[in-house]
Amino acid sequence: MEINIIHADVLTVTVKGRLDTVTSPAFDATIAGENITEDKVVVDFTDVEYISSAGLRALLALKRRLDAENKSLTIKNINAVVREVFSVTGFINVLTIE
Numbered sequence: 001m002e003i004n005i006i007h008a009d010v011l012t013v014t015v016k017g018r019l020d021t022v023t024s025p026a027f028d029a030t031i032a033g034e035n036i037t038e039d040k041v042v043v044d045f046t047d048v049e050y051i052s053s054a055g056l057r058a059l060l061a062l063k064r065r066l067d068a069e070n071k072s073l074t075i076k077n078i079n080a081v082v083r084e085v086f087s088v089t090g091f092i093n094v095l096t097i098e
Contacts, residue, residue, distance in 0.1 A: 001015065001016065001017035001018060001019065001023035001026065001027070002014075002015070002016040002017060003015055003016075003026070003027060003030050004016075005030070005034060007037070007038065008038075009038065009040075010038055010040045010041070010042055011034070011036055011038040011040070011041045011042070012041075012042050012044060013031070013041065013042070013043045013044065014043075014044045014046070014047070015027070015043060015044065015045060015047070015048050016047035016048070017047070017048065017049065018048070018049055018050045018051070018052075018055075019048055019050070019051045019052070019054075019055030019058065019059075020050060020051070020052035020054055020055055021052055021054040023055075024052075024054040024055050024057065024058040027055070027058045028058050028061065031058075031062055031065075036066070036069070036071065038071070039070075039071050039072065040071065040072045040074065041062070041066055041071060041072065041073050041074070042073075042074045042075075042076055043059070043062075043073070043074070043075050043076070044076050044077055045075055045076065045077050045078045045079070045082060046076075046077040048078070048079070048082055049079070049081065049082075050081060050082070050085075051082050051085050051086075052085075053089070056085070056086075056089060056091055059073075059075070059091070059095060060091075060094070063094070063095060072096065073095065073096065074096045074097070074098055075095050075096065075097045075098070076097075076098045078097060083097075
């Protein structure tokens with residue numbers, strides 16, 4: 001998994017590969033180490049091929065952190081496989097997905 005973070009008006013986190021049990025700790029650590037000053041965070045899933053429950057937990061932890069700081073989280077560009085995981089788990093109703 002690769003993670004690229006760009007600070008601008010919106011914090012953009014681009015993820016490439018799989019967000020699963022093996023890679024979600026690195027995602028958590030990378031995000032935890034960021035000083036998020038932007039009001040909006042976008043996680044771009046264009047190149048995410050799969051997400052597991054561990055990846056969902058990582059996104060939920062990020063959402064909770066941002067909610068506590070009155071900031072927003074949007075997940076963009078998910079593929080059909082990832083959309084199905086979000087749908088089956090109910091995360092489609094928990095996260096803002098565009």
